[in-house]
Amino acid sequence: MAVEENYKVELEVFQGPLDLLLHLIEKRKLHICDVSLLRITDDYIEYLNRAEQFSIKNSVDFVLTASILMLIKSKSLLPTLDLTLEEEQSIDDLEKRLKEYQEIKRLSGYVKERFGKRVSFFRQPEKNVKPIFSPDKNITISFLNSLINSILNNLPKKIVTPKVIVEKVISLEKMIENLTDRVKESLSTSFKKFSGLQNEGFTKKDKINVVVSFLAMLELVKQGSIAVKQSCQFGDIEMENQNVDVPDYK
Amino acid sequence: MLSLDSQIEAILFLKSEPVAKKEIAKILDKELEEVEDALFVLKGKFETRGIVLLSKDGKVALATSPEMSEVIDGIRKAELSRDLGKAGLETLSIILYKSPITRSEIDYLRGVNSNFILRNLLIRGLVEKVNNPKDQRSYLYKPTFELLSFLGISKVKDLPEYGKIQKEVEDFNLSNSSDEGLFNDSSDEV
């Protein structure tokens, strides 16, 4: 389908979660701050779910970032929700990283406008230099054989993702479960608090809708993260994209 | 007797690859400071010439003036591959402005794994990796002379905003004093 094709193409363009986030923020002409991140969370999750084929090795990074966005969202919907110090830090960190990434994008403009445009060339090697056979004491058959073997051993394997990420993803899964529980808990207290109240333009019904949809979204990303698995002992990671619709709670 | 700067010019002309200032000092039996002063004089002499002096990490090399780019490109047999791609451009920019930098730092800044693109840039000779004195298991990535030549600049410092960005990096490192010295750029005043 043409629309899906478009999304695919668009996603290919993004280098990673930071690239996508920055794009979403700049598209809405926002500055980088936690409020902006809150406003683009839905866009981000939507992109993630619309992407059917995008580079699988990057998916882990995309999901990790989604979890941080969800923390921000959780906190904004349920101010009573307590975040751990580590969670607060990961939110600050994301903001900081986005700012740095934005700076790199700006600087790469300078590099782009120069690369290959006005080139300085090195001197071509002289052709008439007569070679003089000059071996080196290390040139022995056994040493050269050990070198070629170590080169072959060090050749890159196909898409190897470091173990650290596997651990992070597993803890992400736990984190989402944990977050779901916490949101549910906070929700029940919030219901008591908000019952009968209408504040800040939100009707009670709206508020419930938002929170319920949010829980659904958590579930969605949780499924996504569970689909991340280690396929063999050497740690190639496969990730299946979940074909689920995004809850519409606008 | 040729002046020291002219002697250095001859050596760089002959070698046609980057030479360490220390090695020049050794070859000519001079102090490093004398070599540095002479390189400064040489650079001045090249101002309006067809040759430029490139310098990086304590090494220097001669290359054709970037103003001759088009003409020279036309007479070379080998074709220049100017295609960088988004990932390549991003990674090169990080290495140019923030080097020396480890792969995990690059990954962190980009938000994605940079293994593949780094290998690509290494093979193209646009970046190089050196051992990390702070950590035996990792490498530090740096720009190469080849990269300077592609950018038509004579040293990394000639990039716009370079000083400002380096200062930010230094300030950051000062506040994280455990990293002390890691990002120290050797002086390339030439």
Add this chain to the structure above:
Amino acid sequence: MLSLDSQIEAILFLKSEPVAKKEIAKILDKELEEVEDALFVLKGKFETRGIVLLSKDGKVALATSPEMSEVIDGIRKAELSRDLGKAGLETLSIILYKSPITRSEIDYLRGVNSNFILRNLLIRGLVEKVNNPKDQRSYLYKPTFELLSFLGISKVKDLPEYGKIQKEVEDFNLSNSSDEGLFNDSSDEV
């Protein structure tokens, strides 16, 4: 805009071999007389420099000043007697086991650029290059006979594990054939 003599300087610097004045005129789209006048200016500028302008039979070339000949002989000797280093030996092992091989294939296996290293192996008579029948712009590298006899073998097939290593490299190339072109760097300056 560079003066004509500086433009000629850049061309001669790049070429490292005598260039016909007529060809220079053609490259720069000038009259032969203009080129000759500019060469006269250039010669004057080189008077006290480390580089001189040589001319013979309507051709011109740059060379190091004769006053530097002693220093230069020393550099040449040092180049030949220096340790090859890990990079040089690695490259040599690849050329021995996979010859004839192109520079980009060597780079691909090593994961880094081998330009300057190949140059050194060539002047030390350890490897030689021949034209690549498949690609005019690149060369194929092979071990020299001297190297084989130094190792005490008469052909590369006598190297230990020769067949096994051939197969492993081919398997690697096959598994990466989808990436073909990504690491292609056509420039072959050696």
